[in-house]
Amino acid sequence: MQHTSDSKSHLSMPPSPPAADSYQQGSIRMTLENADLWKSFHNIGTEMIITKHGRRMFPHCSISVSGLQPFVNYVIMMDMVPADSFKYKWKKEQWEVAGKAEPQPPCRTYMHPDSPATGSHWMKQPLSFLRMKLTNNTLDQYGHIILHSMQRYYPRFHVTQADSPYTICWAPFQTVSFPETTFTAATAYQNPRITKLKIDHNPFAKGFREGGTHSHSKSCRSKRSPPPKRAVLDRNTLCNSPSILQRMPLTSPSAEAERGQVSTQQPLKAVDLSASAAEQDPPESLHTEPLELQEYDYSCEEQMVPASVPYQPYRSVEYTRYPLSSNGVDAAHTHVHPPPPPLATAEHTAQQHGYYRHAHHRGGHAADWSQYPLFSYSCW
DNA sequence: TCCTCTAACACTTTTGAATCGC
């Protein structure tokens, strides 16, 4: 598998990190599949198209998991969190900061369709989140993950022991993210290099790569009768929608990003919710509870597994979140979150200890991660 | 004027039902 060779490429990086594209906590190990492809995009500045009706990601998220207990049931989920607190614009062939980010849209979690399944099932083959879709429609009723255009996000993956989706709220969980999966959401591609890379790797784009149909389509557009609208509620959506959870917005790591202290993601806190809660649209999810019940106290651990970050946005402060080694290649360190302190404490801790210290905690978190519920009781 | 978003477009890939053979 590609991550094997890839991980070797980072072994020279101090301080003797694990594989750059994987995270191991205790005996559980998560690896980003197609990491090389992700890095190819990341080097340029990954863009993901979001549409009103939902657009799949490309590259899509796929991870392999090992170290689970074979006969224990697990639920594996994915969500998106803001990478920073800025809004961007594409200007003169690069991304520039264009102001503060908009309030976070309703935060949704995509549950892998196989959930729940036994550890042996999850470890049998890489799990793909291919069918997950991104949308900019805050009123989306099909369970797609809602993002704001021109803002940056990264996916997080949650693993939790649970016999059914209904028991997630009380289950322990573990969260992992991969920096090379950070992307800018956009309604249209801005960077032509990204477009070219996508066309080269995405088979669905062949129709445009080989057809040369644009001039024809332009001339014929007005003459053709409009094709029947494709059903918005397609079979994928039907399949996926029950797997989508909605919960309270996550605490944005933007504050860390602004400080260049983002080696860890802050534990999810029961703070700063007033504005975010106003952004919720409860009717769109069957799993939404009244706001007063959505106490936000799921403290989680998250590990950012660093990757190559040659790509630099216009605003350099943004990427101080990912440590760069002296030779420009990523420093492959595992980031492990401390137990959920108060927000201020967590920030202080990050500043005090700096980026690399978290590696020391890796061994100790096999026990820690069983202590913190992913959803207190707010997701249903 | 600039920027963002949407819908239409042609083509390829994927999906799933139907059919066939063992």
Added chain:
DNA sequence: AGCGATTCAAAAGTGTTAGAGG
């Protein structure tokens, strides 16, 4: 009858582009 392999039509998904709208 059951199962696996094959076929094929329909649906899904893709990036580009013009035009609308703020």
